[in-house]
Amino acid sequence: MFQQDVNQANSLMKAAIPLMAKLDIPPTPFNYGVWFEYVSNRTPKLNASVDKALRKFGGLPAFVSQDIFNEFILTEDFQCAQSQGPTLKKLTHDLANETDQVNDELKNFKRTLSKATKAINKANDVAHIEKLTSLLEQRTFQVNQIVEQFSETLIAAQEEIDLLKAELSDAKLNTELDQLTSLMNRKGLERALFSLAPYSEDDLSLLFVDIDNLKKINEENSKAICTSLIRYFAKLLSSHTPEGSHLARLNGGQFAILLSETELSLASQFAENLRKKVSVQKIRNKNTKTILDSVTVSIGVATLFGNESPSDLIKRSEDFLVHAKKSGKNCVVHRK
């Protein structure tokens, strides 16, 4: 019965996880609960509430998820416990029961051991002692089997959890990759930025790097050449980006570099060096064997200061890039 519930729960979880990854739902306990229930389709009102939230917010904000969890799952779970529904709460409950049974067995065994010790002390013939020893052996064997069985259950559950975690992480990774360059995309960059921001001490810098005049390059060469150029830039920037930093392609010819432990002056210097290196590159059109007219980049640089939010940092870097474009391109801007 228990194993059957585990299997049903696992298949629901396997349906819920890719959906959560696709909709970019954070893997919080409330969200797991809500999406687990959602894919089971057994609580239409919950599904209607989730669909409504998705339409309204374009996602499932934490406070909505918690409300839905409280409203539908806690009560629903109680009903399910009465009937047939396999829910996570029930699984935890079953696992807890099995733990209690094992504990009871161990307590009984302890009592048996202490009784046997007393009996052995009082026993005055070998046959009696032999009988007690044989009984003890049998009990030890039984308890050993129970413990082994329980530990197998735990190992199986752990393996399944590891598998689900790996699936979730793969699914997340795929939604955070840029298909053209295999760099991170904007979502991946934001995740890195949001995870590093709390630890920064005015030394987390963000560069927005944009290839200049890509439209013209597209028009003067083939689209394929322009796409190759974007890929080439991904490699060029990768080779110049320090280890431990994050590089993403945001769209078209626009990239972002997130440098940790890099203060504004250092980040600006890095950006200026990068700009110079790009401007002296001789990039050849593979088809015509001609050198492309000077390919340059404009860069906006900003460093996370004080309590500034990651979103504000992105906005400042973007603004500085716009400023760099307006200032004639092929330059670095880190203040207005």
Ligand SMILES: Nc1nc2c(ncn2[C@@H]2O[C@H](COP(=O)(O)OP(=O)(O)OP(=O)(O)O)[C@@H](O)[C@H]2O)c(=O)[nH]1
């Ligand atoms: N070939 C190709 N072109 C792309 C790709 N992504 C975006 N583009 C094109 O790149 C051009 C980007 O133009 P913009 O960013 O608007 O402007 P720009 O010409 O680069 O000018 P500035 O950014 O002001 O220097 C557009 O013509 C897009 O169609 C791609 O993957 N491949």
